[in-house]
Amino acid sequence: MFNDTTAEELSQVMEDAWEAFHVYRKLSLKQRADFMRSIAVEMENAGDELIQTAMQETNLPEARLRGERARTIFQLNSYAQFCESGQWLEARIDTAVADKVPAKPDLRKMLVPLGPVVVFGASNFPFAYSTAGGDTACAFAAGCPVIVKAHPAHAQTSELVAAAISRAAANCYLPKGIFAHVHGASSATGEALVKHHYTKAVGFTGSFAGGKQLFDWGNQRKEPIPVFAEMGSVNPVFLLPEKISVSAVDTAKQYALSITQGVGQFCTNPGVIIGIDNNDLDQFIETLAAEINNIAPAAMLHPGIYKSYVEKRAAVISQPDVAMIAVSATDAGLNEGTPTIASTTATAFLANPMLQQEVFGPYSIVVRCADMKEMMAVALQLEGQLTSTLMATENDMLQYEPLLEAVKNLCGRLIMNGIPTGVEVCLSMQHGGPFPATTDSRFTSVGADGIKRFARPVAFQNWSDSFLPDELKNSNPLGIWRTVNNELTKEKIG
Amino acid sequence: MFNDTTAEELSQVMEDAWEAFHVYRKLSLKQRADFMRSIAVEMENAGDELIQTAMQETNLPEARLRGERARTIFQLNSYAQFCESGQWLEARIDTAVADKVPAKPDLRKMLVPLGPVVVFGASNFPFAYSTAGGDTACAFAAGCPVIVKAHPAHAQTSELVAAAISRAAANCYLPKGIFAHVHGASSATGEALVKHHYTKAVGFTGSFAGGKQLFDWGNQRKEPIPVFAEMGSVNPVFLLPEKISVSAVDTAKQYALSITQGVGQFCTNPGVIIGIDNNDLDQFIETLAAEINNIAPAAMLHPGIYKSYVEKRAAVISQPDVAMIAVSATDAGLNEGTPTIASTTATAFLANPMLQQEVFGPYSIVVRCADMKEMMAVALQLEGQLTSTLMATENDMLQYEPLLEAVKNLCGRLIMNGIPTGVEVCLSMQHGGPFPATTDSRFTSVGADGIKRFARPVAFQNWSDSFLPDELKNSNPLGIWRTVNNELTKEKIG
Numbered sequence: 001m002f003n004d005t006t007a008e009e010l011s012q013v014m015e016d017a018w019e020a021f022h023v024y025r026k027l028s029l030k031q032r033a034d035f036m037r038s039i040a041v042e043m044e045n046a047g048d049e050l051i052q053t054a055m056q057e058t059n060l061p062e063a064r065l066r067g068e069r070a071r072t073i074f075q076l077n078s079y080a081q082f083c084e085s086g087q088w089l090e091a092r093i094d095t096a097v098a099d100k101v102p103a104k105p106d107l108r109k110m111l112v113p114l115g116p117v118v119v120f121g122a123s124n125f126p127f128a129y130s131t132a133g134g135d136t137a138c139a140f141a142a143g144c145p146v147i148v149k150a151h152p153a154h155a156q157t158s159e160l161v162a163a164a165i166s167r168a169a170a171n172c173y174l175p176k177g178i179f180a181h182v183h184g185a186s187s188a189t190g191e192a193l194v195k196h197h198y199t200k201a202v203g204f205t206g207s208f209a210g211g212k213q214l215f216d217w218g219n220q221r222k223e224p225i226p227v228f229a230e231m232g233s234v235n236p237v238f239l240l241p242e243k244i245s246v247s248a249v250d251t252a253k254q255y256a257l258s259i260t261q262g263v264g265q266f267c268t269n270p271g272v273i274i275g276i277d278n279n280d281l282d283q284f285i286e287t288l289a290a291e292i293n294n295i296a297p298a299a300m301l302h303p304g305i306y307k308s309y310v311e312k313r314a315a316v317i318s319q320p321d322v323a324m325i326a327v328s329a330t331d332a333g334l335n336e337g338t339p340t341i342a343s344t345t346a347t348a349f350l351a352n353p354m355l356q357q358e359v360f361g362p363y364s365i366v367v368r369c370a371d372m373k374e375m376m377a378v379a380l381q382l383e384g385q386l387t388s389t390l391m392a393t394e395n396d397m398l399q400y401e402p403l404l405e406a407v408k409n410l411c412g413r414l415i416m417n418g419i420p421t422g423v424e425v426c427l428s429m430q431h432g433g434p435f436p437a438t439t440d441s442r443f444t445s446v447g448a449d450g451i452k453r454f455a456r457p458v459a460f461q462n463w464s465d466s467f468l469p470d471e472l473k474n475s476n477p478l479g480i481w482r483t484v485n486n487e488l489t490k491e492k493i494g
Numbered sequence: 495m496f497n498d499t500t501a502e503e504l505s506q507v508m509e510d511a512w513e514a515f516h517v518y519r520k521l522s523l524k525q526r527a528d529f530m531r532s533i534a535v536e537m538e539n540a541g542d543e544l545i546q547t548a549m550q551e552t553n554l555p556e557a558r559l560r561g562e563r564a565r566t567i568f569q570l571n572s573y574a575q576f577c578e579s580g581q582w583l584e585a586r587i588d589t590a591v592a593d594k595v596p597a598k599p600d601l602r603k604m605l606v607p608l609g610p611v612v613v614f615g616a617s618n619f620p621f622a623y624s625t626a627g628g629d630t631a632c633a634f635a636a637g638c639p640v641i642v643k644a645h646p647a648h649a650q651t652s653e654l655v656a657a658a659i660s661r662a663a664a665n666c667y668l669p670k671g672i673f674a675h676v677h678g679a680s681s682a683t684g685e686a687l688v689k690h691h692y693t694k695a696v697g698f699t700g701s702f703a704g705g706k707q708l709f710d711w712g713n714q715r716k717e718p719i720p721v722f723a724e725m726g727s728v729n730p731v732f733l734l735p736e737k738i739s740v741s742a743v744d745t746a747k748q749y750a751l752s753i754t755q756g757v758g759q760f761c762t763n764p765g766v767i768i769g770i771d772n773n774d775l776d777q778f779i780e781t782l783a784a785e786i787n788n789i790a791p792a793a794m795l796h797p798g799i800y801k802s803y804v805e806k807r808a809a810v811i812s813q814p815d816v817a818m819i820a821v822s823a824t825d826a827g828l829n830e831g832t833p834t835i836a837s838t839t840a841t842a843f844l845a846n847p848m849l850q851q852e853v854f855g856p857y858s859i860v861v862r863c864a865d866m867k868e869m870m871a872v873a874l875q876l877e878g879q880l881t882s883t884l885m886a887t888e889n890d891m892l893q894y895e896p897l898l899e900a901v902k903n904l905c906g907r908l909i910m911n912g913i914p915t916g917v918e919v920c921l922s923m924q925h926g927g928p929f930p931a932t933t934d935s936r937f938t939s940v941g942a943d944g945i946k947r948f949a950r951p952v953a954f955q956n957w958s959d960s961f962l963p964d965e966l967k968n969s970n971p972l973g974i975w976r977t978v979n980n981e982l983t984k985e986k987i988g
Contacts, residue, residue, distance in 0.1 A: 022899065022903075025903075026899065081980075082980070085980075087977070087982065090943070092921045092922035092943075093922055094918070094920040094921060094922040094923075102916060104918055104920070105912060105918060107918060107920060107922040107923055108922055109921075109922040109923070109924050112902070114935070114936075115903075215713075215718070216713075219709075219710075219713045223877075223878070223928075223929045223930070224709070224929055224933065225929075226934065226936065383717075384717070394958065394960075394961075397958075397961050404961075405516065405520070408606070408952060409516075409519075409606075409609075411952070412950070412951065412952060412953065413952070413953040413954075413955055414952060414953070414954050414955065414957075415955040415956060416954070416955065416956050416957045416958065416961070417956060418599060418955060418956045422596060424588070424598055424599060424601060426588040426598070426601060427586045427588060427603075427977055427980060428586035428587055428588040428601040428602055428603040428953055428977075429588075429601055429603070429953055430603050430951045430952060430953035432950075432951070434717075434950075435717045435718055435719075436717070439718065440720065441608070441950040442608075442720065442946070442947075442949070442950045442951075444951060449584070449586075449951070452936070453936075455936070456906070456926075456928075456935040456936045457906065457924045457926070457936075457938060457943070458902060458905070458906060458907070458908060458924060459906065459907040459908070459922055459923055459924035460907075460908050460910070461907060461908065461909040461910065461912060462909060462910050462911060462912045463908075463910045464888065464891075464910065466888075467888075467891050467898075467910070481982055483581070483921055483922075486575075486576070486579075486921060488581065488975055488982065
C-alpha cells in the first residue's frame, strides 16, 4: 500500500531530525507542551475519517477506537502538563562553599534530551501506542525529535496521525525534522533506523522477537543506545485459598471478561491463572468455562496475529498434561480468535517452558497446584512480568506473605483483587517489568515518568547565573520544584 | 597473591547473595542507612594499616589516601542520609476515582531494588570507587546485596575493606550473603559474575576495553541486565578568544596542575585543550610548557598503567603533525609517568581518531584551530565525554553560543572557568556522559542519584493500606516526599 522509505530518504529524514534536535531542545518546557497540546487538537480534528480508517485496518470496533483516541489525547495533554511542571527534570542545585577544602563549586543539574528517538508503533494500539502514542508524547516532552516507523497493519491510520502531528508542528513553527513518518515492509527499514548514528534512543511495543531484535541492534552499534521495548507477558494471577473459597464464581466471571476483552489482544491479558487444586478451584473453572462458552469469537487485529494465535494455542494444547477446558460455543469466522481456556498441573507447567509462553489472544491456562508450596514454586520460576495479580483476602495476605514477596519481585505492577487489563494513564502507573517483559525494568512506557527514558542529566559547574537554563537560575523563574542543598523547594536562591 | 575464587565458590557466593536479597530488600530505609553508616565507622576503624597497605599497592601518597578514605566515608554517610530521606524512591500516589468511567483504581508506585549487584573496583580509586566505594554504597542504599571483584592491583587493600564491610554486616545482623569479595586474575571470574543468572546489575569504573566487555556480556545474557560502566574520557577544554587574551598565564598554570594531579590518573583529566592559533595561545602554551617542565614525574598506580601510558604517549607523538611541546625536565624513575604536552592542528586532530583517544596519565594535547569554525568542527566531532570545560568571558559566551550548545550536547558535566579534575560528591554532580564515556548517559556514578542505577519502579494497584510498604501508606509514617495526585507533598492522605 505504501512504498518502503528508501535508504536515501531515511538518510535525509535523520539529517533533518538531527538539525531539528538542535532547535527543539532549546525551546522552553511551555513550547514543548504547546506542541503536544496542538497534536491533541489535531488528533481530534482528524475526525471520523481517522476512526473509520482505523476500523478498516484493525477490525477494532468504533467505540474502542473512539475511546483509544480520547486516551491518546489525554496522554498528550497530561504529559504536556507534567512536562511543563518541570518536576521530571530532577533539578538539583548545590551552592558553592568557599571555605571547604578544597572549595566546593556551585553545581546545578537537570535532565536534557538524548536526541532523535525512533518509535515503532504497536499493532494492538493504533492510536495510544503508535504514531502519536505514549512513546512519541514522552519523546516530545523530553525535547527529542521523533521518527515513527508506521506499523504495516495500520499504515493508513498512521499516515493520518502523522499528518495531524505535522499540522501541529506547522502550527508551532517547528522545523520539519521534528517529526518524520517512514514505511517499511521488511525489517531492513527498522534496522537502518535503529543503527543510524543520529538515532539516540528507541521506543517499541510489540512481540518479544521484534523487541529483542531492536534491543540487540541498539547494543551492537559502535555507540550503543537505549532501546526500551515493551514485549508483553503472561500476567500471572494467583488465586489464594480463602479468597477463592468465598468468591470463585465472581472471580471467574470477572476473569472471563478480562481474558476476552479486545479479543485478548492486550499486553496485560491474564494468560496464566494459578490456583490450589480443590473444589473451590473446580467451581472457579466451571464458571469460567460456562462464561467462555458464551463469549463469541471476534476478528483479530490482522491475519498474522490470528495465525499466530491459532498456532500457539494448538501447540500448547497438544502438550502432555494439558487439557482444553473451555472454548467458545460459537464457530469462528474469518480471522476470528476463539476464546479458549486450558488447564494443566503445576508439575507439567514447571517442567515445560512452552506452557509459560505468551499466547497472544483470548486465551488463558489454569495451573492446578497440589498445595501452596507448588504455587510458590510457580511464582519463583516465572520470568519477568508486566503485571501480577493476587486474588486474596486479608487472611491470605497475612498467611502467605512469602508468596506476596516472590510475586512482587517478578513484576512491574502488582494488583490486589482486580484484573490486569485496563492500564490507567497516570503518574503512579508502572507499565514495565523485568526482562522479558521489557528490556529495562527501570523505566515505564505508560505514565509521564516514561519521559525519563529519553533524557539524561547534565551538571553545570561554576556557571554565571545569566547563562544557566531558566530551570536552574537563582530566581527560579519557572517556579519549579528543585532540590537545593538537599532540600526540595520552589524557593528562589539568595 | 590471592587465589582465584573457584567456580564452586562463585556459585555459592551468588546463592548466598540471592538469599540475602530476599531479606535485605524488606529492611527499612533506616536499616539500610544504619548498615552504610556502620561500614563508614569500620572504614575508619581499619586504621593506619589500611592506609599503609594502599600506599604499598598503589604508589599513591599518604595524604591522598587519607583524603580518599575520608571521601569514601563521606559518600557512605551522605548516601545513607539520602537513602533514609526516601526522596529517591519517587513515591507516586494516585488515589481512586470511583465515578470515572471506567473507575480509576488506587495506584501507588515506588522504587524497589533490582537484586544482587556485581561491582568492579577501579585501580585509580582504591577506596572511593572500589570495594566500599560509590557503586557499593549506591547498591546497598537501593536494597541490593553486593559482590565485589577485587582489583588485582590493590587486592590486599580490597581485602581489608571487605573485612570492614563484613564487620558492619555482622554489627547489623545482616545475612552473610549481603556482601561477598572475590578474586580473579583473568577475565573469567568477571565473565562468570556478570553472566550469573542471580546477578541483576553491574557497576564498573575503568578502561573502555574493560567496561565495553562487561556491557556486552550483560547484554548477551538470556536475561540482559544493566551494566553501568564509567570508561573515562578526554575531557576537552575550550579556550575562548577573549578569555585567553586576558588570562593565558593564569589558565596555563591552573591547567598544568590539573593535568598532572595524581600523575594524571583521573577519569576527568583534561586530555585535549582546544584554542585559536594566535599569540594568546602561544603565551598559554609557553607558560604551560614552563610549568610542565618543572613538574617531576611520579610513580603511577601499577606497572601495567605505566606501560600503557608510555606506549600510548609514544604512539600519539609519532603521528604526523604532532609536536612535543613540553616534557618534565626531571628524569623518570621506575614506573614514573613523565608529564607531557603535545600539540597538533585542528586539521590533523579531525582527521586522526588516534589523537582523540584517552592517554591515561599526565598528558594533554593542545589543538590549534585556525578559527572558531574549526573549533566548532572539533566540538561536533568529539565523542561522548564525562566533562567539557569552557574557559570563557561573558562576551565569549554571548558571541559563541552555538559552541556552548554543541559542547553541552557531548558531555555529562559542563564546567565554566575551572578545571574538570576534582569531582564533588553531592546530589547535583553528574559523573557520566554519552557513550563512550559511559554505557548509559541517563545515570551517574557519583552522587546519591547513582542509587537509581540499581532500582526499578513497582506499582501497587488497589492494595489495602495495611499491606502497602510504609513509604506508600496513607499516613505517610516515614514523612517522605511523595507525589500525590500530581502534587509533591509530605502530607498524609485522607
